Amino acid sequence: MPVQTTPHQPDKDDGRFQLAMVSSGIGMAIVDLQGCWLEVNPAFERMFGFSAADVIGRAASEFAHPDDLQRSRIHLQGMIDGSQTGADAESRYLRRDGSIVWAQANVGVMRDSAGQPQSLIVQLRDVTAQHAAVDALRERNRLLEQRVHDQDTCLDAANRQLELLMFGISHDLRAPLRAIDSFANLLGKHASDRLQPTDNEYLHRIRAAVERMASLIDGLVELSRVGKAEIKPALVDVSLLAEWAVAELQEQAPSRRANVVIAPGLMVHGDERLLKTLLVQLLRNAWKFSRHRDEVCIRVEGARTDGGLQLSIGDQGCGIDMRYADKLFQPFQRLHGEDHGAGHGLGLAVAQRIAQRHGGRVWAESEVGVGSVFHVQLPDAGGPQAAKVDTSLRDAGMHGSSDERQSDPAG
Numbered sequence: 001m002p003v004q005t006t007p008h009q010p011d012k013d014d015g016r017f018q019l020a021m022v023s024s025g026i027g028m029a030i031v032d033l034q035g036c037w038l039e040v041n042p043a044f045e046r047m048f049g050f051s052a053a054d055v056i057g058r059a060a061s062e063f064a065h066p067d068d069l070q071r072s073r074i075h076l077q078g079m080i081d082g083s084q085t086g087a088d089a090e091s092r093y094l095r096r097d098g099s100i101v102w103a104q105a106n107v108g109v110m111r112d113s114a115g116q117p118q119s120l121i122v123q124l125r126d127v128t129a130q131h132a133a134v135d136a137l138r139e140r141n142r143l144l145e146q147r148v149h150d151q152d153t154c155l156d157a158a159n160r161q162l163e164l165l166m167f168g169i170s171h172d173l174r175a176p177l178r179a180i181d182s183f184a185n186l187l188g189k190h191a192s193d194r195l196q197p198t199d200n201e202y203l204h205r206i207r208a209a210v211e212r213m214a215s216l217i218d219g220l221v222e223l224s225r226v227g228k229a230e231i232k233p234a235l236v237d238v239s240l241l242a243e244w245a246v247a248e249l250q251e252q253a254p255s256r257r258a259n260v261v262i263a264p265g266l267m268v269h270g271d272e273r274l275l276k277t278l279l280v281q282l283l284r285n286a287w288k289f290s291r292h293r294d295e296v297c298i299r300v301e302g303a304r305t306d307g308g309l310q311l312s313i314g315d316q317g318c319g320i321d322m323r324y325a326d327k328l329f330q331p332f333q334r335l336h337g338e339d340h341g342a343g344h345g346l347g348l349a350v351a352q353r354i355a356q357r358h359g360g361r362v363w364a365e366s367e368v369g370v371g372s373v374f375h376v377q378l379p380d381a382g383g384p385q386a387a388k389v390d391t392s393l394r395d396a397g398m399h400g401s402s403d404e405r406q407s408d409p410a411g
Contacts, residue, residue: 027103027124030110033080033117035060035073047103047126049096060122065092065100079109080117090127102131159228166224173217181210219346222277226354231271238266238275238311238378242300245280249287258287258296266302268309268378270358275378278354279313281347282362282374286315289372293317297371308360308379315373320366328364351376 021028027044029037037055045051048063055063064072068091078084087107092100103124110119184206192200242262250258268275283298290296297316302309320328329352351374352362359379366372 024123027122027126029055029060029122029124031060031120031122033119035076038119044124047095047101047124048093054096063093065094068092075107076120079107079120082117085109090131093124100128101126102128162224163228166221170217170221174214177210177214177217181207184210216346219350223346223350223353226274226277226350226357229271229274231274231357233269234272236268236270236272236275238268238279238302238309239264239300241272241276241279242266242283245276245283246298248280249283253287256296257294258298260296260298260300262300263302266300266309266311268311270378274354274357278351278376281351282313282376285347285374286313286317286372289317290315291317305377307377309377311376311378313374313376314371316371319368319370320364320372321368322364322366325364325366329362 021039021041024041024043027041027047029040029044032038036057036059040052040055044055048055061069061072071089072091075084075087075089079086086109087105089105090102091105092102095101104127106123106125108121109117110121112118184203188200188203188207195203239262246258246260246262250256283300286298287296290298293316299312299314301312301314303312304310329348348362355362355376355378360377362374362376364372364374
């Protein structure tokens, strides 16, 4: 705060004032109305590297940084003409060695008993270290921002390259695959009667390999798509999406007996298209690893948690050895052979990526020969819609409700 302008009483207070000047740990000085140093204390001498004899009688402006000189003159004139009672600001000054010292300068006017200005009292607190710390922090932030910008640029470039790669995989690789499959099919149709059984088996293997390669391409494209697709959050009926995904699976295998129970009213906030893909991957996983069962048994349930909705998709398939659980969601990792329904090893990686993009995750519980349960944590967005979701879940009575939707095409 600026020093209050009170009448100066030298006879009574000068001894005490001089003692305060000498004892003060911050720079103190008296400046006349022409702007020249009249007196400085030891702390001032240490701050600037000048002795009192070097300073007294010289203009204070000689010690001011050129960029701050005009502002200092304005403050001085304002205090002399009475338009300004004092000043309190950071300014730069020059030390004896030419280096810059930042000081918090507090200046007040000393007046006589008639209220006329006599001199200025100046207090200077060295804040050079604080300024150096602030400058270092700014430089560090600048470097961090530059690094982030450079990383973003590299990431954008990598994403563009990935998009080009995915475009090539999706288009350029499919054409030769279609040609291989087409010619293998034609050869089988037109020359099967002239081929040995072993030759027909080779053709079958060629076409099966083409199908697996096409499926792998689909999986890679899907993994790339879900990683960069724009998320359009909305209130999503997960129960409805699960029914939709199961209907597609049943359409692909209409003769397969299935007992699928889906709890109603499972609502979350998220991207409907991506959540549909997540459910397709998990339900397809449950479906194909139940191929050795007489009946596919799948149960889709949900429970409200502090973090949102915990969705559970359980099956009675072949199960997973949980010693290898850390590989479950890694691309191209297959914990079963083709005879158990193993595919390209990308489905669970796709599901995990979608959950992560929604701020959630996927994990599994399983026992070999008994079945698996895949859990998905999907956070709520909060707000009025979340309250509506809570009400709908409570009214639906997810667990053991008589309104549970069951799908059994075998009757």
